[in-house]
Structure formats: structure tokens, C-alpha cells
Amino acid sequence: MNWADSVPNLLIGLREGLEAGLVVSILLAAVQKIPRADGGRGSTRPVWLGVLGAIMLAGSFAAVLTYSTNVLSSQGQEAIGGLLSVLAVGLVTWMIFWMRRTARTLSAHIREEVARAALIGAGALTITAFLSVGREGLETTLFLWTAAKASGQTVSPLVGAAIGIVAAVILCWGLYNRAVKLNIGVFFSRTAIALIVIAAGVLSYGLGDLQDAGWLPGQQWIAFDLSARIDPGSWWVSIITGLTELSPKMTVLQVVAWVAYLLVVLWAFLAASPAPKPVVKAAAPVPAPAPASVQAEAPVAASVGSATGGSATGGSATGGSATGGSAGGSRAGGSRANDGGRANDGGRANDGSRANDGGDGSGSGAPEPGRWELLVGRRPWTVAGALIVVPALAAGVAIAALPASAATASTVTVTATTCGKDFTSARTGTQTITVTNSSHKSGEISLVNAGGAIVAEIETLGPATSAPLSATLTAGTYTVKCFMGGAATALTSAPVTVTGSSSAPAGEATGVAVKPVTARDLTPPNDQYQAYAASVLATLAADVTTLQGDLKGAGAWKPAGLATARADWLAAQLQWERVGASYDSFGDLGLKVDGLPAGLAGGVRDPGFTGLHRLEYGLWNGQRASELAPVADQLATDIASVRKNLPSDDLAGDPTNLPIRAHEILEDALRDHLSGIDDQGAGAAFPMTYADLQVTRVVLGELHPLIAARDPQLITAIDAQEAALERALLATDPGLAGGSGGHWLTPAQAPVTDRQDVDSALGNLLESLSSVPDLLEVRPA
Secondary structure: OOOOHHHHHHHHHHHHHHHHHHHHHHHHHOOOOOOOOOOOOOOHHHHHHHHHHHHHHHHHHHHHHHHHHHHHHHHHHHHHHHHHHHHHHHHHHHHHHHHOOOOOHHHHHHHHHHHHHHHHHHHHHHHHHHHHHHHHHHEEEEEEHHHHHHHHOOOOHHHHHHHHHHHHHHHHHHOOOOOOOOHHHHHHHHHHHHHHHHHHHHHHHHHHHHHOOOOOOOOOEEEOOOOOOOOOHHHHHHHHHHOOOOOEEEHHHHHHHHHHHHHHHHHHHHHOOOOOOOOOOOOOOOOOOOOOHHHHHHHHHHHHHHHHHHOOOOOOOOOOOOOOOOOOOOEEOOOOOOOOOEOOOEEEOOOOHHHHHHHHOOOOOOOOOOOHHHHOOOOOHHHOOOOOOOOHHHHHHHHHHHOOOOOEEEEEOOOOEEEEOOOOOOOOHHHHHEEEEOOOEEEEEEEEOOOOOOOEEEEOOOOEEEEEEEEEEEOOOEEEEEOOOOOOEEEEEEOOEEEEOOOOOOOOOOOOOOOOEOOOHHHHHHHHHHHHHHHHHHHHHHHHHHHHHHHOOOOOOHHHHHHHHHHHHHHHHHHHHHHHHOOOOHHHHHHHHHEEEEEEEHHOOOOOOOHHHHHHHHHOOOOOHHHHHHHHHHHHHHHHHHHHHHHOOOOOOOOHHHHHHHHHHHHHHHHOOOOOOOOOOOOOOHHHHHHHHHHHHHHHHHHHHHHHOOHHHHHHHHHHHHHHHHHHHHOOHHHHOOOOOOOOOOOOOOOOOOOOHHHHHHHHHHHHHHHOOOOOOOOOO
8 A cells, every 4th residue: 555645635534524523513512502391402313314414425426436437438437537636626626715714604604504403303403414514525525536546546545534534533522522722723724735735736637637538638748757767666756646646747738737726726825814803892701601501612613713813712701602703701781692692703692682694683593494494304314314315325326327238347456476366257348447456566467368469458557556457358268467567477367258249339349459569570670770770871971971071171161162061961960860860869879979068068169069960050150160170070980880889779779669769750859859959050940850750751661560460540540640741841841842952941930830730740640659659569578
């Protein structure tokens, strides 16, 4: 169990439990003041029945949430989970500000409701308790459900929430019996800050779900991705993720939403001034202690009153107590209201001659009950039974009405030594299997058919977490495979044979089983790529030799010679792009050829700034030929080293990395070229992106048979999107488009519509290319 995931839910359980507990305490204290014919106190049984009904409502809501989302497709689960996460954040935000605004008058408001219910009967008291506590229960259930989904497990969030609720019950008992003193105002204010941070994380996670479901754009607009640099299962990452609900990989929308929510809500919360304290005149000394029946409410009133800085300590007037502020004693010359107390909101005490709103009232100030209210009040056990039984029955009917063919949920457990030992049965149709990782390692979980093809998978399942594995099964034999981090071999479950109709039920899409790719499958395409790259590097070496001659020629810096040097630089730069050196894939040698001055102490003057972009800076910023000639000489040496080390390079020499290259080349173009990061004066973003498109086509051509055998529709989509990007790029070269050579526009010169066309076409293509690495991923042996 990950204790870091328990902390946010512990806070939710503690806050909501304490809020609900204060409500119950005030209800109990107010009910005990209701006079009875025999002279005893009012019965608290109706209150407890209402509380039980509220708990039943929250439990029924949790059951419906769990079962109704399990029957949905993976995309449907993402969509509903995202919507509920956003709703939960809205409710929690409202709760924070509601408590800040109404804490002072909470006791007076509830006493007024109890006074009204007392005229009607015990059934009305039960409904009052049900409505007062039920709201807190529904809010807690929804936020706990979304928090559990965000953390990917259920045990830690539920344990944390249970601890928080138990602690809240103990605190409320202590406050009620004067055994505990707690500044509720300070508690709610300080925990609200932490709750706002947690809610921001849940909001960003919910928006990510909506992006995964296709309801929001920007799934491919990654703000940062640290998953390759940090271990998601490490203790410090688990703590950060558990406390903030942030993940190592987030989209731009998620980051913007997280920052915006924090700034706006924190500012609003900190800037909001607390409600003004009530003006209470000095009280006369209390001549005698209050009766026990009245004192029972004092601790609760004190605890709520302190929420907004009031000085109430349960002080009595001539037998009455205030309900959240300084209690006013009897005035000189006589007492006001029945008990002589004043309510915090400016009205007379609830038991006095005036209602809580400060207006004149008769008796208790409560309106006369209607016929329906009287009927409810005279049937307390009927009301209580309905509040307890109806939510459970409604939940049962809703769950039973779910289509049986939509999904069959089961649980599969992964341990350090076993994989899916409890995977013993399945059926045709859509399945949703909850996989729980009980080991201390992260792993990749796959459901494979008898031919070894992958039907469904979970890319990464962290330790002590759970995730859904959804697939549409036809008749056949299936096995769960677990590739756990650091393990020499994969763990497998016993095979399970599925019988029945091989066709999917009406309305369901049949999942495509993907045959795993091996390193042997990728070796021939990778050999083809190395031969291609070697050929392009040879051309690049010749282009650099030409550039060396330009810089050493007598007329190098005459207008004609300068134009020639710049044109030859562009030819060399485009050849380097056609090699496919994305994301510094050629290591330190690649940085020497194509590195940038960012991060160097001396910037563009730093000796470590070498290669093609160093020449670009000099050629477009008026540096002398004598300064740039040594740079060109060093570039020629570095390119020779790249050619020599090509077969042993980590990326070029490892065939399993070729599918990654198919996506990263153009992703690199978006990151560096079109953003202007690598522009040192030439403004060559469009021709460099076009060269990247050319090498991407080469790599995809080598991988074409493997992709087409697994997803032919993907190949068709990529071909069309490549053509669209090519058209958009060529539109930025009027000379080439007119068939008379080429003169690429810089991004600053190109019309806005042309730049937008390039960005749009590239974004669409990248979204399709992102599927290639997953489709051709080599699983552990």
C-alpha cells in the first residue's frame, strides 16, 4: 500500500467528517432541548436514523459509480472519470468557500430547522438529519472515487479516508463533551490550502482523462515527460504523486489548468475577508450556571463560533447560550428573549420571542406545518425506513439494469512471483479486468491470445496500484503475461479457454489482436536504415568539404561569395536533417555536429559551440571567414567520426529503437525548428522540416510491412497526412511551387495561414505517428 496516496484522502475524510460531525453534534444538542410532556429531553433517535439514511445514500452512490463505469468501454470510462473529476473539484471548491462563509451561522441555521421539525414530529427530524449529513456524504463519496481513480488504486485512498473519518468522529465526540479544545476556524483555513493543492491535481488528472477520451484536444501537446528519466515506482516520486496527484508526464492543458486553478482559487481564498464579527453589547455577570440541558450545546457552539474568530466559549446568559459568538447576558433592568441570549446572526436566541433572522416571530418563529409535513412527522418509522431502504433498492435496480453483455468485471492480481493466478474464466464480448499490482515493482501487463498476439495491455502498472485491462474477446485461449521491472523472464497465468459465439455482441467493436514484434523482425529494416544513413552522411561530408572551400576562398565575403557560402551551408544542414538525427540520438558526436549554444557559459562565443549551427550564426551575423574556417574543419572531423561509429551508435545500432525514430524525427522538428529554438539567423525552419519529412518517409517505408500487418488503416492515414504536410511546406517555397528552383520563406515572412497550415498538418501526422512505437514495441522475452 502506498501511504502517500492515503494522505489526500485522509484530509478529505477528516474535513468532511468533521463538518458532518459538527452538524450532527448541533442537531443532537438542539433536539435535547425540545421539551417533552413528561419533562424529559427530546429523543435523539430520529437524528441517528437520518444519519444512517445519509450513510446508506452515500454507499449506494459509490456502488452505482463503481459498477456503472465498469461496464463502459475504456474510452467511456476515461470520459466519465474525467467529468466526475471536474465535478468533484467544483464541489470541493464550493465546500471550502461555503464553510468559510457560513461557519459562524451554522449552529443558528440548524437550530431553526430543528425548531421547525419539532412542531411536525420525529419523521421531520429524521429528514432534517438526512439532508444535513447526506450532502457531506455525497461530496465525500464523489471526491474519494475520483481520487482513487487518479491514484490508480483503491486500498490506500480508502484506508486514508477511513482514518480521517475515525479521527473526525473522535474530535467531534471530544468537542461535544468538552474533552477537546480545537480552533475549528484555524483548522478549516489551513487544511483548505492543502485541499486546494490536491483539488488542482485532481482537476489536471480529470482533464487528462477527457483528452484521452477524445473529448478535449491537445493529447499530443506534451508540456513535459519525465517518465524516461525518473522511476515512477521510486519512493520520492510516489510521495509527490500521492500528495499532489501530479504525474511525470503532463499535457500543456493539464499544466495550464493546474497553475490557473491554484492561482485563482488560492488568491480568492486568501483575499476573501472573514465575515464581520457580530456587535454584542457587554453582558451582565451570569448569576447562576445554565441547566444541563442547555449546557449540552455549549461546546458545539464554541467550536463553530471560533471558525470565524468569534470569542464564544459557550457562555450563558440567564439560562441561554449563544450559538457561535459572544453570548449576551441579561441587560440591566431585565432580560430579552426567553433565555436572555442572542443568536450570532443578529436575531434573538432560537428559544426566544424572535426568529433567527432578526424579525419578530411568535413562539419559536417557525412557520405552521402543512398537511404533508404533518403526515411525515406522524410516521417516523416509515420515513426512516424509506430513507434507509430506498437508496439501497434504487442502487440495486440501477446496477441490475446495466446491460449484462456490456462487460464482465473481474480482478487479477500480480505478485512478485505470480501473474494472474486468479485469472480462471472469461467469456466472449467486452471484458474489463481490474489488474492489481501487489508487488513492489512496476510492470507491463498484457492479455495475449494463443498465437501470442496482444489483445489488450497496460503499459505501466506501478507497485500497489490497480488499472483496468479492457478487451473484446472472441472464442479462443488467452493468457495474462506480466513483464515486471528487473525480472529476467515474463510471468504468465494459466491459459483460459473462452467459448461461445465468436462474433462480438451488437454495438461492440471487436478488438484487434496485435502480434508482438521481436528484435529479429526489426533487424532487416534497421539494416536498411543504416545503409541509407551511411549514404546520406557521405553526401554530407562532400557538402561540408564544399563549404570549407567557400570559407577559404579569396572572395568568401564578397556578396556573391557570401551568398554561395550560405547556400552551401543550407545544403549541408538539410543533409544532416535527412540522416534522421532526432533528440540528440547520436550522442556527444551529434551535439558537436548540430549542437546549440543554450546552456553554454559563453553562449554563441563559447568554445563548446561548434558545428552547423555555429557556422549558421557566423554566416548570418557578419563574422569573418577566418573565424569560421576552423569551425568548418572541426565539423568535417566530427562528421567523419559519426560515419565511423554509425553501426555501434546506441540508436542506430539498436533495431528496437527504429520505431521510436519514426515518430521523434518530426517531433524534433516541431520542438526545435518550427518553434525557432534552433534558429541562429538563417530562418530555415520550413526546409529543415521538409527534410525531416523526407527521412520520416524513408523510415516508415522500411517499417511498412510490420505496420501494415498489424494496422493497415494506420498506414493509410499516415500516407494521407504526410501528403498534406508536404503540400503545406511547399506552399512556403514560392519558387519551388512554381517549378523554377526554390526560395524558402522564413517563418516571419510566411503568411499566417501558411504557418497555421503547417502546424495543423504536422500535429495531425504526429498524432498518428505516436502509435508506431507502441504498435512495434518489443516486449521483454
